[in-house]
Amino acid sequence: MRKSIPTPVVGLAIALTAFGSSALQAHGLQEATEAAGVAGLKSIEFSGTGNWFQFGQAPNPNSAWPPFDVKNYTADINYETASARVQYLRSQVVEAGRARPAPVEQRGIQFISGGTAWNEAITGNAENIQPAAVEERTAEIWSTPQGFLKAALANNATTKAVDGGTEVSFTVGGKYRYVGKINPFNQVAQVNTWIDNPVLGDTLLETKFSDYKDFGGIQFPSHIVRSQGGYPVLDINVTSARANPGVDIKVPQDLAKPPAVTVTSEKLADGVYYLTGGTHHSLAIEQTDHIAIIEAPLNEERSQAVIAKAKELIPNKPINFLINTHAHFDHAGGLRTFVDEGAAIVTHSPNQAYYEKVWATPHSLSPDRLEKSKKTAKFESFNGKHVLADSKHPIEVHSIAGNGHNDAFVLVYLPNEKILIEADAFTPTAANAPIPTALNPYAVNLYENIQKLNLNVDKIAALHGPRVATLADLRAVAGIQQAAK
Ligand SMILES: [Zn+2]
Known part of the structure; x- marks a missing residue:
């Protein structure tokens, strides 16, 4: 896959000059950037528990994506290299009245780096390339509070006052639109972006953040709810977060190329x-x-x-x-x-x-x-x-x-x-x-x-x-x- 989203490494000072003519409206973005500790932040790690939902696998065309319990969810993100690793332990929730196979606990590790997405399957340690996941995993990096603010600064965001807060909009790579909301407490409350899906077309990926806390010096939401195509795909209560962990994610040299489509x-x-x-x-x-x-x-x-x-x-x-x-x-x-x-x-x-x-x-x-x-x-x-x-x-x-x-x-x-x-x-x-x-x-x-x-x-x-x-x-x-x- 081509590398479609550049890494927003533009310096804070340079980027903020773009808002000089609109000091009042830019206030929310600048304050949020300072509150989130974006300057000097290269990477982040956060962990939690909650639910993961299987996108596109609704048991009924009129119902939400089916839930899984997630015991251990950890995301490590390097904003400078636009790379991330997400690890989880999940098992399917059997809905009342629905006969499903007995749930099996599944451990998964998902990666994105340099526009390449892959999974590490725990059984056998086989790594397999996931070209269809590139857009989604890239969007997830910039749909974190600090990632959104960094991307806003690097992509000439425009701002306007809404509902006592600030709406921040920008486009990454000339293609992917982001619209976020900063609340009156200078916290990123919501990030919306759109990615492609063969069934749903331009699909809204909406992430909401609430209950911000100080996690050892970094302000981070203790509740994250992400929806895709109108229904939740992730609902996590964050139990820990830390700034600048070592996150060095490189595409494995022996990662197989995507298989050619053959019939x-x-x-x-x-x-x-x-x-x-x-x-x-x-x-x-x-x-x-x-x-x-x-x-x-x-x-x-x-x-x-x-x-x-x-x-x-x-x-x-x-x-x-x-x-x-x-x-x-x-x-x-x-x-x-x-x-x-x-x-x-x-x-x-x-x-x-x-x-x-x-x-x-x-x-x-x-x-x-x-x-x-x-x-x-x-x-x-x-x-x-x-x-x-x-x-x-x-x-x-x-x-x-x-x-x-x-x-x-x-x-x-x-x-x-x-x-x-x-x-x-x-x-x-x-x-x-x-x-x-x-x-x-x-x-x-x-x-x-x-x-x-x-x-x-x-x-x-x-x-x-x-x-x-x-x-x-x-x-x-x-x-x-x-x-x-
Ligand atoms: Zn099926």
């Missing part, structure tokens, strides 16, 4: 192609006068590659349908590309209103095909069962009832080929991997739905995982010992 195909039956080659899969089905694609995961880049492969495999037919399993962002990030391609989106009813609402947001930070064409999305949404009829390859789409993973969730069944297609309810493991001992309630529920719908399943082409599975594989993880039909 490989496996012919499962005549006219039925399993499109893999990454973490998220799709299928292309040939119908009489058109193509139907199942799933548009991740982003436009992935969709473009899936479209190209489908047209290569099934030439001279338009893509008229895109079947979407659910609205989780990793399964919906490529949908807009198919809208522009002219495909009708086939999805469970509650998702239609959600997509229509969120797709109305501008995608100005990273314009996609639909942002340019402004086409209106076509939907074939349904409850229960929907059929894309065809003489050779009919496609059935069924609601998955009562699954804890998602409330607006569908499976796809090809009755002539006896192939089931689903995402996230069951993910096969490698053929020789041991069967997990704990039952997965999502898989148990999927099996119950298959029985109730009386589907005669031969193969399962899951939208994650390393191989085509069988009903016996699903039975094993669902704890079904004997053949049930």
